[in-house]
Amino acid sequence: QSNVTVYGIADVYYGFGKYDDNKFNGIESGGIAGSRLGFKGSEDLGNGLKALFTLEYSIDLDKNEGVGTTGLRSRQQFVGLQGGFGFIGAGRQYAPGYFYVAKYDTSAIVPLSPYHKFVGANGSNIQAGSASRVNNSINYISPDFGGLTVNAIYGFNEVNQDNNRTAGDLAQIGAQYNNGPVSVGLIYSQVKQDAAAIPAGYAIAGSDETKKEWFLGASYDFKVVKVTGMYNTVKDATVDGDDNNVWALGAIVPVSAAGSVRLSYASADNDTDDTDADGWTVYYFHSLSKRTTLYTGYARISNDDATRHSLLASTAGQGTDENASSFVVGVNHTF
Amino acid sequence: QSNVTVYGIADVYYGFGKYDDNKFNGIESGGIAGSRLGFKGSEDLGNGLKALFTLEYSIDLDKNEGVGTTGLRSRQQFVGLQGGFGFIGAGRQYAPGYFYVAKYDTSAIVPLSPYHKFVGANGSNIQAGSASRVNNSINYISPDFGGLTVNAIYGFNEVNQDNNRTAGDLAQIGAQYNNGPVSVGLIYSQVKQDAAAIPAGYAIAGSDETKKEWFLGASYDFKVVKVTGMYNTVKDATVDGDDNNVWALGAIVPVSAAGSVRLSYASADNDTDDTDADGWTVYYFHSLSKRTTLYTGYARISNDDATRHSLLASTAGQGTDENASSFVVGVNHTF
C-alpha cells in the first residue's frame, strides 16, 4: 500500500445551456477538470533511476458508471523509467498538446471552451482532450535545459496487416520554453493516413494522405493580469491546400487572494465557406482551499451559416447560424 | 493517499432457490449487503465547513466483472459541502427511501426480501435498491434537530428538449425522528411523467401523469425484541384511482452476544385483480467480529393467480400461483 497513492478529482456542476429552442438543465461531471480516480507510484532504483507508473481512469460523477466505463475509460496508463536522460514510458499516454493547450487556454472549464470545441471539430490531435491520449505509445520527455523541454510521442495503430503497417500511427513533438513570466510552446503533429485503417478520432474521413498540424501558444504574466494566445492549423489532407485555423486570446485577472476572473475569445477560420465561428467566455474561480474550488461562468458561441457548434444544449432538430449560450456553477475537489 | 479511504464490502453466499419445477443452485454476491468497493474522503475548510466526496462502485464477487461493470455500476458518486446548515451535495446520490427502508426492513438479506420484491414490482422509488439511486441529483440533508432530520433530493432527467423539460425528474422528501427506542420515518416521492421521456426504472409505462408515492415506517426497540413496520403506497397514474400498497412487519430477536434471529412478513395489496402476494422470512445472523458476519435463512413467497414473484429461482417457463422458496448461507466481510 505504501507503493501506491490513490488520487483523483471530483468535479460536478449545475449547467444551463440553450441552442435555439433546445434547452439543457441538469447536473454534469467535470467542469474545471474531468472527474477521475487514479493510482500512481514510483520506485527508487538507485543511481538516479526511478520506475514510475500511473493508472488514471475517468469517472462520471452524475451517472450510473463505474471506474472507466464510459467512452473515456482511461485517461492515461503507463509505466516508465526516469533518470538523467529524462523520462521514457510506454502505454496510453498524453501527447504534449494536452499539457500545452491546458496551459494557454484560459477558459479552463473544458466542456465550455470554444477553442476546444473548434479545434476538436477540425480533427486536431493537439488539444486538452481525448485526441491527445495516445494508445500503444512510447513517450519521451527531456530534462529541463534552462527552461527548455522537449516532448515526443509515437503511437502505434497496430493494423497488424501486410501493407501500410504504419497507417494511423501518430507522431507528435513539442518544445516548450518557460522563464519567469514568459512561456512559449510549439508543436508539430501528424497522423499517417490510410482511408481503410485509421483509428476513430484520428481520421480526416476518406483520405489516404498524412494529416499535418501545427500549434503555437504563449503567455506572459504581468501579475495584475496574465495574457495568453494560441494558434492551431490543421492541414486537411482531403482537399489540396485546404487549411483549418483556430486562434484564441485569453486573460486571467486575480481579483482577491482566493478569486480570479478568466476571459477568453476564440475564432475558427476554415477554408470551407460558411464554417467559421467565434466564441467568448467569462468565468470566476474562487478557492475555498488549495484542494477545493467553486466556479461559475458564462460562454457564448456565434455560428456561421453552415455550423451548429453548441456547448451544453443539444443541436438536434435545430438550424445552423444560431447562437449557443451556457451557464455553469460548480465545485472542483482534488484528493 | 492520506486524502482517500478505500473501503468496501465483500459478501458472498451459497443459495438454493425453487420456483415450481425450476431450481437455482450456486454462489452469489451480496446477501446482507451488496458487495462494493469505495473511495471517500473529506477536507476541513475551516469555520466548521467541510468538503466531502464518495465514489462507490458495485462489485460482483462471483463473476468475471470489473469495478462497476454490471448493470449496477455505481452505487453512489457525489461531492458536497457540510456545515452548520447540514449537507448539500451533487452527483448520483441516494434518495432518503434507501436509508429509511434499510432501517425498518428486518429481512436484511436484500435479494431475499419479499417487501423489496413487492415494492419493486410496483415501480416504487422508495426502496433499498437502485430505484433510490438518483442520477444528476442535488441532495440536502438537514442537521439533527433534537432527533428530527429532513432529507430532500431532486434529480434532473436532462431530457434536453424544448418541451416537458422536467419530464422524468424525480423529487423526494423525507423526515425521520429517532429518540431512544423509537424511530419513525415518513417519505413523499414523485416522478414527473411524460410517456416519451422517462428514464428506465422510473416509469409507469405509457403514462403522462405524475407518479406519486408515500411511505411510512417505524420501529420500537424493547431490548428483548425490536419490532418494525412499513407501509408503502404507489399511486398508479395510468388508471384513475388505482393504488398499489405493500405493508410489512418485522422483528429482531437477540439470542446471544453474537447472534440474532430476524423475522419478517410482507403483503402486497394491489388494485388489479389477482396480483396480490405475500411472503415471510426467517434469518439468523452470527457475528465473528464487528466486520465479519455469517448468515443463513429461508424465505417463502406465495403468489396470486396472476403473479410470478420469485427470489433466487428463475420463473421462466413456469406458471403463476406457485410458491417460491429460497435458502441461503453466506459471509459478509466489511473492510
Add this chain to the structure above:
Amino acid sequence: QSNVTVYGIADVYYGFGKYDDNKFNGIESGGIAGSRLGFKGSEDLGNGLKALFTLEYSIDLDKNEGVGTTGLRSRQQFVGLQGGFGFIGAGRQYAPGYFYVAKYDTSAIVPLSPYHKFVGANGSNIQAGSASRVNNSINYISPDFGGLTVNAIYGFNEVNQDNNRTAGDLAQIGAQYNNGPVSVGLIYSQVKQDAAAIPAGYAIAGSDETKKEWFLGASYDFKVVKVTGMYNTVKDATVDGDDNNVWALGAIVPVSAAGSVRLSYASADNDTDDTDADGWTVYYFHSLSKRTTLYTGYARISNDDATRHSLLASTAGQGTDENASSFVVGVNHTF
C-alpha cells in the same frame, strides 16, 4: 484504509510478430504477467481464524480501458476463512491448474508461451490463463503437510433449469509436493457437459459427455540450472478415445545476480491428423530491483498442415503450415 492493501502489476512491452505475410508491430500490456490492479486485506478473528478478501482486476495498460472493462474483467474476487483446517473461500477463484502451470512453465512471458497456446487450443482448464478462473466457485486449500498440499475447487454453472442442473459445473483437484529442490504437481479436472448449457471457454463443442483432463508437472533445481517438465492430456468427449496431449520441457539458467536465461520447448500431439505443432522460446530477464524487471526474448512456433497457431501476429487471410515468430522487449513493475 488500514484494512485494505492496494497492489498490482504494470507490465508493458514492445512486440514484433510475424505469421506468413502478416506482421504485428506495437505496444502491448502484460508480458511476464498480466497488468492488474488489486485490493486485498485480512482480519484476525481470534483462535487462529482469519477472514481474507481479494479483489483483483485486469487492466489494459496500452488501451482506452478502465478497471476490468476488457474481456478479462476480474482476475479473481473472493472472500474466505483461513484457519488450522486450511482455507475455504467463495467467489471467482483460481483452480489449482493456474498456479501449478505458472510454476513449471519457464516461458514465463504468458502471451508468448507455446505450451499455453497449445493447451488453450485443446480447451484445457489446467492453464495459467482465464480457463482456470472459476466463477461461482467454492475453493479449498489444505494446510501444508510436510511439503504436501491439496487444493480442490468446484464451480457452479448455475443453469437454473429443471434438468441437467450440474451441466457445465467444473471440478478440479490438485496435489503438490515441494521439498528442497524437488517439486511435483498432479491435477485432475472435469467439466460436466451438456451441449445446450456449457459456459464459454469450457466446452468441447456439441458434446454431451464429461470433459476429463490430467496434468503432471515437475521441477528440479540444480542451482546452476532449474529444469522443469509438464504433461497435459485432454480427453475429447466428442470422439471416442480421442486424446489431445501437450508436453513441455524448460530450463532456467541464472547468469548473474540480476539476470537469468529461460528456455522452453513445447509439443502438441493430437489425435486428429495434421493438428500437431511445436514451439520453442528463449528469454532473458534482468531485475532492476525486486519490483522492477526488464525482459526480452524470442519465440517460434512450427505449424502442421492443419494448424495456424500464432503468438503476436494475426493469422487472418494466411495459410496453414507456416511458422510464427515473435520478439518482445518490455518492463514489469510490481506495486
